Amino acid sequence: MIEEAAPAKLNLALHVRARRPDGYHELETLFAFVADGDTIRLDTAGAPGLTITGPFAGGLSGEADNLVLRAERLFAKRVKPVPRAAIELVKRLPVASGIGGGSADAAATLRALARAHGVANDDPRLVACAEALGSDVPACLLGRAAVGRGRGERLEPLPPLPPLPVLLVNPRVPVSTAAVFARWDGTDRGPVASGDPIAAALAGRNDLEPPARVLAPAIERVLALLAAQPGVILARMSGSGATCFALFDDRARCSDAAAALAPDGWWCLETALA
Numbered sequence: 090m091i092e093e094a095a096p097a098k099l100n101l102a103l104h105v106r107a108r109r110p111d112g113y114h115e116l117e118t119l120f121a122f123v124a125d126g127d128t129i130r131l132d133t134a135g136a137p138g139l140t141i142t143g144p145f146a147g148g149l150s151g152e153a154d155n156l157v158l159r160a161e162r163l164f165a166k167r168v169k170p171v172p173r174a175a176i177e178l179v180k181r182l183p184v185a186s187g188i189g190g191g192s193a194d195a196a197a198t199l200r201a202l203a204r205a206h207g208v209a210n211d212d213p214r215l216v217a218c219a220e221a222l223g224s225d226v227p228a229c230l231l232g233r234a235a236v237g238r239g240r241g242e243r244l245e246p247l248p249p250l251p252p253l254p255v256l257l258v259n260p261r262v263p264v265s266t267a268a269v270f271a272r273w274d275g276t277d278r279g280p281v282a283s284g285d286p287i288a289a290a291l292a293g294r295n296d297l298e299p300p301a302r303v304l305a306p307a308i309e310r311v312l313a314l315l316a317a318q319p320g321v322i323l324a325r326m327s328g329s330g331a332t333c334f335a336l337f338d339d340r341a342r343c344s345d346a347a348a349a350l351a352p353d354g355w356w357c358l359e360t361a362l363a
C-alpha cells in the first residue's frame with residue numbers, strides 16, 4: 090500500500106495578466122501548500138477501482154471523470170502501461186473551492202503511481218501528464234512553494250516558507266473556476282513583487298476576488314470576518330474561491346479565530362504553511 094498526501098494549495102497572491110486566444114489566462118501567482126488535505130492510497134494488488142471516503146466523499150462520484158482516475162489513465166498511456174490499481178481517495182477538502190483539491194488528488198495519484206512503478210517525480214513524462222490534467226496540477230506535483238506563470242505550469246520554486254498558522258474558511262458555496270475567469274474585467278494590474286514571498290503576498294492581491302464575489306456573495310462576509318480577527322497578517326481568497334485564508338502570527342490566535350467563526354456553519358480548517 091502506498092500513501093500520498095494531497096495537501097491543499099493556496100494562492101498567496103494571484104495576478105491575472107491577460108486573456109489568451111486559447112481561452113486560458115496568463116497569470117502570476119504565489120503557490121503555497123498547507124500541512125493538511127486529502128489522502129490517496131494505492132494498492133497495486135487490489136481490485137481495480139476508486140473508492141471515495143472522508144467528509145466530502147458525498148460531493149463526488151467515483152465516475153471515470155474523477156481526476157484521480159483521469160490521472161491513472163494518463164499515467165498508463167504516457168508513462169508506463171501499468172494495470173489499474175485499487176485507489177482510495179480520502180476527501181477532506183471541499184470540492185470546487187479554490188484550494189485545488191482535485192488538482193492535489195491528481196498530483197498525488199501521479200506521485201503514488203510513480204513510486205509504485207519506479208518513475209522519478211521529475212520525470213518529464215509525469216510533468217506532461219500533470220500539465221494535461223489541469224493548470225494547478227504541475228504546482229501540486231511539485232508540492233512546494235513556487236511562483237507560477239503561464240497558465241500556472243511554468244514554475245519557479247521558492248525557498249521554504251515560514252510555518253505560519255493558517256485558517257481556511259469556505260462558506261460551503263461551490264464556485265466554477267471557468268465562470269470566475271470569464272468575469273475577470275480584463276485589466277492588467279501588474280506583476281507580483283519579487284523578493285520575500287510573504288512580503289510579496291502582502292503587497293499583492295487576488296484579481297479573481299471581485300468576479301468570485303459576484304457569483305458567491307458570501308465571500309465578502311468571510312473576508313471581512315477573517316480580516317477583523319486579532320493576529321491576522323493577511324486575509325485573502327484563494328484561487329477562484331470561494332475558500333478564503335488568513336495567515337496568523339501565532340497558533341493560539343488562529344484557534345481563537347476558528348472558534349469565533351464556527352457559529353456561521355462554514356467549513357473551517359486550522360492548519361499551517363508547509
Ligand SMILES: C[C@](O)(CO)[C@H](O)COP(=O)(O)OP(=O)(O)OC[C@H]1O[C@@H](n2ccc(N)nc2=O)[C@H](O)[C@@H]1O
Nearest residue numbers: 112113114192223224225226240241266267270328329
Ligand atoms: C485559479 C487557479 O486555481 C489558480 O491557481 C487556477 O488558475 C485554476 O486551475 P485549475 O482548476 O487546474 O484549472 P483548469 O482545470 O486548468 O481550467 C479550468 C478553466 O479555468 C479557466 N482558466 C484556468 C487557468 C488559467 N490560467 N486560465 C483560465 O482561464 C479556463 O476557462 C479553464 O477552462
Ligand SMILES: Nc1ncnc2c1ncn2[C@@H]1O[C@H](COP(=O)(O)OP(=O)(O)OP(=O)(O)O)[C@@H](O)[C@H]1O
Nearest residue numbers: 155156184185186187188189190191192194225328
Ligand atoms: N478528485 C476530485 N476532487 C475534487 N474535484 C474533482 C475531483 N475529480 C473531479 N473533480 C471535479 O473538478 C472540479 C474542480 O474541483 P476542485 O476541487 O479541484 O476545484 P478547485 O478547488 O476550485 O480547484 P482550483 O483551485 O485548482 O481551481 C469539480 O467541479 C469536480 O466535480
